[in-house]
Amino acid sequence: MADKITVGYTHLSGCTGCTVALADNYAGLLTLLDKYVDLKYMPTLADARHIQQVDVSFVEGSVCINDKLAVEEIKETREKSAIVVALGGCACYGNITRFSRGGQQNQPAHEAYLPIGDLIKVDVYIPGCAPTPQMIRNVAVMAYLLLKGTKEQKDLATAFLTPLMKLAAAGTSACFCELMTNVINQGLCMGCGTCAAACPVNAITMEYGKPQGERDLCIKCGACYSQCPRSFFNTDVISQYEAINEAIMAALQ
Amino acid sequence: MGAELGNYKSCVSARSTDKELLKHAQDGGIVTSLFAFALEEGIIDGAIVAANKEFAAKYPSKCMMDNSNFDMIEPWRPIPAIVNTKAELIAAAGTKYNISPNVSLLKEATRSFGLDKIGIVGTPCQMQAVRKAQLYPIGMRDVGASIALAVGIFCMENFPYQSILQLVEDHAAMKLESVKKMEIGKGKFWVYGKRGQVVQLPLKITHKYEQPGCHVCLDYVANLADVSTGSVGSPDGWSTVMVRSKIGDSVWGKAMAAGCFETQPIEKVKPGLELVTKLANEKITKNKKTLEGRATFGVGKALRNPYI
Numbered sequence: 001m002a003d004k005i006t007v008g009y010t011h012l013s014g015c016t017g018c019t020v021a022l023a024d025n026y027a028g029l030l031t032l033l034d035k036y037v038d039l040k041y042m043p044t045l046a047d048a049r050h051i052q053q054v055d056v057s058f059v060e061g062s063v064c065i066n067d068k069l070a071v072e073e074i075k076e077t078r079e080k081s082a083i084v085v086a087l088g089g090c091a092c093y094g095n096i097t098r099f100s101r102g103g104q105q106n107q108p109a110h111e112a113y114l115p116i117g118d119l120i121k122v123d124v125y126i127p128g129c130a131p132t133p134q135m136i137r138n139v140a141v142m143a144y145l146l147l148k149g150t151k152e153q154k155d156l157a158t159a160f161l162t163p164l165m166k167l168a169a170a171g172t173s174a175c176f177c178e179l180m181t182n183v184i185n186q187g188l189c190m191g192c193g194t195c196a197a198a199c200p201v202n203a204i205t206m207e208y209g210k211p212q213g214e215r216d217l218c219i220k221c222g223a224c225y226s227q228c229p230r231s232f233f234n235t236d237v238i239s240q241y242e243a244i245n246e247a248i249m250a251a252l253q
Numbered sequence: 254m255g256a257e258l259g260n261y262k263s264c265v266s267a268r269s270t271d272k273e274l275l276k277h278a279q280d281g282g283i284v285t286s287l288f289a290f291a292l293e294e295g296i297i298d299g300a301i302v303a304a305n306k307e308f309a310a311k312y313p314s315k316c317m318m319d320n321s322n323f324d325m326i327e328p329w330r331p332i333p334a335i336v337n338t339k340a341e342l343i344a345a346a347g348t349k350y351n352i353s354p355n356v357s358l359l360k361e362a363t364r365s366f367g368l369d370k371i372g373i374v375g376t377p378c379q380m381q382a383v384r385k386a387q388l389y390p391i392g393m394r395d396v397g398a399s400i401a402l403a404v405g406i407f408c409m410e411n412f413p414y415q416s417i418l419q420l421v422e423d424h425a426a427m428k429l430e431s432v433k434k435m436e437i438g439k440g441k442f443w444v445y446g447k448r449g450q451v452v453q454l455p456l457k458i459t460h461k462y463e464q465p466g467c468h469v470c471l472d473y474v475a476n477l478a479d480v481s482t483g484s485v486g487s488p489d490g491w492s493t494v495m496v497r498s499k500i501g502d503s504v505w506g507k508a509m510a511a512g513c514f515e516t517q518p519i520e521k522v523k524p525g526l527e528l529v530t531k532l533a534n535e536k537i538t539k540n541k542k543t544l545e546g547r548a549t550f551g552v553g554k555a556l557r558n559p560y561i
């Protein structure tokens with residue numbers, strides 16, 4: 001179809017969990033590829049692997065700065081994509097690659113890893129480890145509407161993506177501490193428990209109605225803070241949840 | 254204003270027709286009855302509710318415990334729990350007036366508790382969290398589509414546990430363990446003892462004990478719930494019910510057809526929607542002022558605004 005958007009997938013130092021999450025959309029992924037997305041390159045799911053000119057590229061994994069190829073690839077991704085989406089905790093915030101101290105068997109040394117935002121400008125973040133199939137789906141549909149939709153759909157997509165763009169602009173470090181500094185310390189926490197549910201490693205428990213983080217367990221994926229209703233809450237978009245969810249589901253039929 | 258009550262398809266004053274259940278209910282038994290009906294009909298296969306220590310002692314596998322030693326859990330400290338039967342629902346019935354992080358169970362409900370169709374009750378902010386989790390499911394894999402019924406409760410503000418302790422044991426001079434029921438109504442905070450004693454505190458006293466996070470909230474009547482309910486607007490023993498979403502409309506319609514509730518038109522009851530609107534406006538106006546104040550809180554430095 002002529003009006004598909006072109007999408008690429010750059011795979012850096014990530015565990016392929018983000019790829020699996022994308023694939024876990026099952027039939028939804030096939031519909032996406034049928035109707036909306038022309039997947040130009042992707043190491044695991046497409047024949048073409050090398051970076052090409054695309055509308056949107058998803059990047060999985062952080063950049064190993066000891067690996068010349070990885071550094072070149074992230075730069076090339078930026079140069080050849082209109083929109084760069086950091087997919088998953090590693091690309092956004094470093095995630096567990098933040099804990100790398102080198103010494104792996106594969107040599108020459110792979111020791112120093114950076115979230116992609118430390119090397120290039122990133123437009124949209126999808127935090128979390130692994131990011132969820134539903135979140136990837138929603139962002140993919142919104143990216144399509146942003147580029148190919150009617151004026152009304154473009155406005156909706158812009159409003160939907162704005163908080164994720166603000167997350168991308170806000171920086172490349174995340175951990176449970178973000179909940180403390182940006183929510184609790186700011187007098188915004190009301191004890192709903194969302195962070196505890198969102199944490200993939202159960203590092204957060206609710207004590208007397210407030211989150212208690214086990215910071216040794218935190219893998220720095222950014223899910224707790226970005227899922228928190230007091231990190232961002234764009235009322236005008238979220239209050240249309242019913243219509244938006246229905247539209248996304250209908251689009252993927 | 255005009256948007257203070259959110260979008261709703263219908264609004265009535267209602268109470269449960271189950272007399273046994275009403276004995277345990279806060280007001281009209283709406284949440285307990287609606288979940289009991291939804292469980293019976295298979296609309297939900299479990300519900301996340303605010304339980305307590307007695308519930309946890311009886312149904313330990315149904316609760317999400319924090320790191321507290323069980324013996325140290327105080328009376329009236331809420332414990333989020335998953336209920337699957339009417340008996341469990343009734344054991345968890347009633348308003349707790351302090352923070353129950355119900356959303357903390359939302360993902361686990363679909364995992365170790367094995368629910369495919371979740372019911373959840375919560376405050377307006379918790380309904381916001383639920384809808385954000387559906388639209389931006391960043392850390393909520395395979396959760397959004399499993400939320401089958403979200404019931405919101407009207408909420409002016411909430412209290413941390415230590416505030417309730419202070420209010421009841423210091424201001425009202427009663428032991429928490431001897432309290433049967435707490436209630437906010439008619440401009441007062443009411444504490445009912447198990448032996449029949451009643452203490453009332455003017456709401457003015459309670460304000461300084463409110464949770465600070467509540468002061469930026471712009472939702473009084475759980476605008477994003479499927480069905481929202483609260484005592485305000487209806488006569489004693491009745492609750493005001495607002496049906497908001499397609500899901501809410503369908504479930505409420507079925508529950509009405511099954512005779513779960515008796516209702517009165519909201520226009521016919523006193524004080525009616527006028528009071529709900531007034532209180533909603535008061536809350537929103539006050540909290541908008543707080544947000545404005547936060548924008549110029551420091552010297553050239555603002556506190557964070559979650560809405561922009």
